[in-house]
Amino acid sequence: xxxxxxxxxxxxxxxxxxxxxxxxxxxxxxxxxxxxxxxxxxxxxxxxxxxxxxxxxxxxxxxxxxxxxxxxxxxxxxxxxxxxxxxxxxxxxxxxxxxxxxxxxxxxxxxxxxxxxxxxxxxxxxxxxxxxxxxxxxxxxxxxxxxxxxxxxxxxxxxxxxxxxxxxxxxxxxxxxxxxxxxxxxxxxxxxxxxxxxxxxxxxxxxxxxxxxxxxxxxxxxxxxxxxxxxxxxxxxxxxxxxxxxxxxxxxxxxxxxxxxxxxxxxxxxxxxxxxxxxxxxxxxxxxxxxxxxxxxxxxxxxxxxxxxxxxxxxxxxxxxxxxxxxxxxxxxxxxxxxxxxxxxxxxxxxxxxxxxxxxxxxxxxxxxxxxxxxxxxxxxxxxxxxxxxxxxxxxxxxxxxxxxxxxxxxxxxxxxxxxxxxxxxxxxxxxxxxxxxxxxxxxxxxxxxxxxxxxxxxxxx
Amino acid sequence: xxxxxxxxxxxxxxxxxxxxxxxxxxxxxxxxxxxxxxxxxxxxxxxxxxxxxxxxxxxxxxxxxxxxxxxxxxxxxxxxxxxxxxxxxxxxxxxxxxxxxxxxxxxxxxxxxxxxxxxxxxxxxxxxxxxxxxxxxxxxxxxxxxxxxxxxxxxxxxxxxxxxxxxxxxxxxxxxxxxxxxxxxxxxxxxxxxxxxxxxxxxxxxxxxxxxxxxxxxxxxxxxxxxxxxxxxxxxxxxxxxxxxxxxxxxxxxxxxxxxxxxxxxxxxxxxxxxxxxxxxxxxxxxxxxxxxxxxxxxxxxxxxxxxxxxxxxxxxxxxxxxxxxxxxxxxxxxxxxxxxxxxxxxxxxxxxxxxxxxxxxxxxxxxxxxxxxxxxxxxxxxxxxxxxxxxxxxxxxxxxxxxxxxxxxxxxxxxxxxxxxxxxxxxxxxxxxxxxxxxxxxxxxxxxxxxxxxxxxxxxx
Numbered sequence: 046x047x048x049x050x051x052x053x054x055x056x057x058x059x060x061x062x063x064x065x066x067x068x069x070x071x072x073x074x075x076x077x078x079x080x081x082x083x084x085x086x087x088x089x090x091x092x093x094x095x096x097x098x099x100x101x102x103x104x105x106x107x108x109x110x111x112x113x114x115x116x117x118x119x120x121x122x123x124x125x126x127x128x129x130x131x132x133x134x135x136x137x138x139x140x141x142x143x144x145x146x147x148x149x150x151x152x153x154x155x156x157x158x159x160x161x162x163x164x165x166x167x168x169x170x171x172x173x174x175x176x177x178x179x180x181x182x183x184x185x186x187x188x189x190x191x192x193x194x195x196x197x198x199x200x201x202x203x204x205x206x207x208x209x210x211x212x213x214x215x216x217x218x219x220x221x222x223x224x225x226x227x228x229x230x231x232x233x234x235x236x237x238x239x240x241x242x243x244x245x246x247x248x249x250x251x252x253x254x255x256x257x258x259x260x261x262x263x264x265x266x267x268x269x270x271x272x273x274x275x276x277x278x279x280x281x282x283x284x285x286x287x288x289x290x291x292x293x294x295x296x297x298x299x300x301x302x303x304x305x306x307x308x309x310x311x312x313x314x315x316x317x318x319x320x321x322x323x324x325x326x327x328x329x330x331x332x333x334x335x336x337x338x339x340x341x342x343x344x345x346x347x348x349x350x351x352x353x354x355x356x357x358x359x360x361x362x363x364x365x366x367x368x369x370x371x372x373x374x375x376x377x378x379x380x381x382x383x384x385x386x387x388x389x390x391x392x393x394x395x396x397x398x399x400x401x402x403x404x405x406x407x408x409x410x411x412x413x414x415x416x417x418x419x420x421x422x423x424x425x426x427x428x429x430x431x432x433x434x435x436x437x438x439x440x441x442x443x444x445x446x447x448x449x450x451x452x453x454x455x456x457x458x459x460x461x462x463x464x465x466x467x468x469x470x471x472x473x474x475x476x477x478x479x480x481x482x483x484x485x486x487x488x489x490x491x492x493x494x495x496x497x498x499x500x501x502x503x504x505x506x507x
Numbered sequence: 508x509x510x511x512x513x514x515x516x517x518x519x520x521x522x523x524x525x526x527x528x529x530x531x532x533x534x535x536x537x538x539x540x541x542x543x544x545x546x547x548x549x550x551x552x553x554x555x556x557x558x559x560x561x562x563x564x565x566x567x568x569x570x571x572x573x574x575x576x577x578x579x580x581x582x583x584x585x586x587x588x589x590x591x592x593x594x595x596x597x598x599x600x601x602x603x604x605x606x607x608x609x610x611x612x613x614x615x616x617x618x619x620x621x622x623x624x625x626x627x628x629x630x631x632x633x634x635x636x637x638x639x640x641x642x643x644x645x646x647x648x649x650x651x652x653x654x655x656x657x658x659x660x661x662x663x664x665x666x667x668x669x670x671x672x673x674x675x676x677x678x679x680x681x682x683x684x685x686x687x688x689x690x691x692x693x694x695x696x697x698x699x700x701x702x703x704x705x706x707x708x709x710x711x712x713x714x715x716x717x718x719x720x721x722x723x724x725x726x727x728x729x730x731x732x733x734x735x736x737x738x739x740x741x742x743x744x745x746x747x748x749x750x751x752x753x754x755x756x757x758x759x760x761x762x763x764x765x766x767x768x769x770x771x772x773x774x775x776x777x778x779x780x781x782x783x784x785x786x787x788x789x790x791x792x793x794x795x796x797x798x799x800x801x802x803x804x805x806x807x808x809x810x811x812x813x814x815x816x817x818x819x820x821x822x823x824x825x826x827x828x829x830x831x832x833x834x835x836x837x838x839x840x841x842x843x844x845x846x847x848x849x850x851x852x853x854x855x856x857x858x859x860x861x862x863x864x865x866x867x868x869x870x871x872x873x874x875x876x877x878x879x880x881x882x883x884x885x886x887x888x889x890x891x892x893x894x895x896x897x898x899x900x901x902x903x904x905x906x907x908x909x910x911x912x913x914x915x916x917x918x919x920x921x922x923x924x925x926x927x928x929x930x931x932x933x934x935x936x937x938x939x940x941x942x943x944x945x946x947x948x949x950x951x952x953x954x955x956x957x958x959x960x961x962x963x964x965x966x967x968x969x
Contacts, residue, residue: 113738276575
């Protein structure tokens with residue numbers, strides 16, 4: 046059964062499994078102890094640190110193991126911010142960072158600091174000079190992902206690092222999605238990563254802090270991991286993480302090229318096979334294994350369930366699959382369609398046949414979801430009122446993608462040049478109505494607050 | 508080769524290993540995802556939570572999995588303190604808590620809060636009424652371990668909980684050392700534990716927060732584990748932790764009785780076999796598997812190395828084995844001898860023959876360490892000056908146990924009733940010179956600051 050959500054968690058790499066099993070017997074004792082079991086554990090820990098540091102491109106004493114990528118980000122950002130508190134309490138992040146980075150920025154703000162969000166283009170990429178423009182005299186730290194976790198776009202890390210260096214601001218690079226494929230461009234001051242993204246076990250993150258970077262770990266003091274990662278280290282998992290990182294790197298060039306071609310096939314063929322699809326993310330400067338597209342008139346959760354029934358495990362940034370009812374902040378920042386969003390991220394070893402089968406299955410699945418969604422809407426057409434300003438559609442209380450479906454049904458009822466206003470209280474409408482206009486070559490006039498929800502105004506052009 | 512340091516980390520229980528291996532294939536995916544791999548992971552996580560909650564004696568929705576016992580303590584204390592910030596920022600802890608609790612107390616103080624340390628008796632036990640006496644109107648939280656990690660003494664948790672309940676203060680119980688042997692007495696509001704102490708894998712801690720306890724997780728927000736433990740959960744380790752907790756509990760009554768008898772044998776025979784030994788900790792209200800004793804005129808590190816060479820892995824609270832050069836805060840709080848300290852903690856399944864062999868080997872090992880330490884001191888006797896106040900021994904710059912050895916050598920040189928003053932800048936002297944006086948029935952007069960270090964004054968009585 047094909048699993049296409051490696052960007053969430055990759056299945057355990059055989060080398061990770063092997064190393065984990067081997068170190069269960071050798072790696073359970075406390076590496077801080079003097080007796081033989083402790084010394085054996087210490088040897089394993091030291092060797093794992095050397096291997097991981099080599100893959101990261103840093104010195105072993107610059108790298109510590111954390112319990113997860115999220116903890117590496119939380120503690121890395123907090124420690125670097127505290128280390129430069131005298132400079133100020135301002136943080137710069139891109140708009141498409143992982144939630145662990147954005148949650149840290151929010152926590153900084155709640156504690157009296159501030160942050161600036163650097164925008165991205167429609168491909169999800171930070172513009173040259175954007176970091177330089179966001180840095181201030183009181184900026185303590187900047188953060189930029191190496192590549193985006195939802196759309197695969199690679200960020201200009203070297204350029205941003207140079208802009209930060211020129212301003213004397215350290216840069217933290219969240220390399221969670223890219224570390225399997227190669228080291229991060231030099232110039233970073235801090236780097237974080239997560240082992241279960243590269244086929245290592247869960248329970249292991251990396252935090253590297255370059256010598257010379259001011260860092261003050263926040264939280265109760267603990268002697269483990271140079272005082273930067275409290276708690277007893279999960280040694281078997283750490284050993285497995287380091288061994289598998291080395292293994293995936295050895296396979297990276299060949300496997301990356303193979304997956305890149307498979308993803309290219311999906312990027313090209315999905316829009317040809319499925320009507321009204323927007324493939325998002327940078328087509329070239331991207332992770333080899335990841336592609337994301339959105340389907341008009343489809344709700345993400347129903348689509349995921351239908352694909353799951355067809356045997357495919359994928360994820361989605363649509364609002365309809367999230368407990369927060371908000372579409373993915375990444376898609377929002379890019380200004381692209383969020384409804385019917387599907388992220389395909391291929392684990393190493395993905396068979397070409399499975400991708401072909403996915404391409405075979407997808408058109409029918411999307412069509413059936415659309416049919417299913419269209420059916421309940423048809424007998425009860427949207428409440429419409431004609432007014433001097435055109436047609437008004439009351440989509441209040443209806444969830445994505447219904448407001449867009451109702452807009453699409455109504456647009457033919459006004460003359461070319463006429464207006465359609467959609468009243469909606471669903472957050473995804475703000476993203477998806479303009480995206481629909483783009484795709485349909487209609488004019489998105491704008492939004493204004495309504496008595497309830499928001500009024501989105503569209504002019505019929507074709 | 509006998510490993511007698513289960514209180515640091517127990518070897519992996521066979522059930523833990525089995526569960527870990529089984530869940531590597533089923534438990535690597537993200538339990539928050541909707542597809543089949545995610546649903547399987549969610550089922551495993553839910554089942555593990557139910558099993559762990561049953562062993563703890565709480566509802567599943569009161570319990571979350573953390574990356575370690577230390578993180579459970581750090582985050583549990585911080586969250587409970589923040590939840591009651593309106594009441595105040597005062598914390599009550601016993602003097603013999605684990606370092607993770609004391610480091611949290613220090614962090615609270617550094618952030619503008621305060622804490623009170625409840626003393627213990629010579630057995631390491633908190634007195635009835637001691638918590639009630641320490642609680643203040645602005646006390647937000649109290650913490651007490653279920654049993655001590657260095658000397659095995661069980662604490663009066665039910666009594667302290669009742670004292671806290673009467674004052675309306677929640678009590679956090681650190682159950683890291685005792686959870687394998689049975690549930691904690693009721694009355695706690697928060698409970699923490701660590702899987703690798705009961706034979707589970709490293710990488711898993713427990714944090715239980717009773718419904719109705721105010722709790723505000725500190726740090727960046729994250730949806731995992733009810734918002735109380737950020738980061739991707741280490742599911743195979745969690746499954747193994749829960750399964751092994753259930754398994755050790757089933758074996759606890761029988762194995763506990765067996766180990767209790769072996770420990771009793773060590774408690775009785777070590778003082779008979781080795782001269783000048785103090786067995787510490789409560790002889791009855793104690794963990795079944797743990798015993799600690801200290802040997803006069805012995806340095807802990809040399810003793811550990813000698814025992815390691817003889818095939819025994821034990822730990823020590825002597826200052827000479829710690830990077831901080833301070834003797835264990837637990838022994839300090841108890842006011843007992845710290846030099847030549849040995850903690851024996853037997854893992855389940857410890858063979859009687861191994862304990863017998865330890866008792867065979869120990870006297871010779873201690874004697875040879877004493878001989879070795881005596882030798883370099885003999886040719887260069889301590890610098891002594893006779894003064895109106897008796898004999899003065901200059902032990903400045905000498906590490907534990909040398910100051911005590913020099914005192915013991917010198918006491919015969921003053922008449923009964925005469926004074927010996929030891930000048931020392933070694934922290935262990937403050938503990939070990941009074942402890943030596945107790946053991947030797949000499950009078951410890953007191954200490955005063957000296958030009959360098961501290962002057963410890965002893966009167967010869969016998």
